[in-house]
Amino acid sequence: MASSSSSNRYSTGLGRGDGNMYCYCGDKLKVRTSWTKANPRRRFYGCPNYASGKKCKMFQFVDEELPNQYYKELIFEMHEQCSTFGKENQLKHDEDTESKQNQLKKIMEDLKVTKSKMKLYDRLFVCCLIVCVCYVMVAFAP
């Protein structure tokens, strides 16, 4: 039966029946994301103690490998651009919020002025209309 194993092809870790995956060293496995050029944005199960120097060989990809080098480079480059963009944004963030707040204030004030102007124009328009109607009535009166 080859088909039965396909559904849990990428979840073979060491389950204990509680929905979590455990490492060979006994700790809960964490899903991490690889950002290497060979495997950009590919999630994998890694040993939580890997950084602390435990020589644990737990490593298992969650996602399928990208179909070709083109996609790999594309995603890798996108990530590079995003991360540099993010850093620049963070640096600018403080200045930006202040100037944006000022802009918003200006816009709000402009809106108020426009609204009061609109009211004035509305009244003028109604007055003109009344005058016109009166004129027409007088002009065409028998």
Ligand SMILES: [Zn+2]
């Ligand atoms: Zn481990």
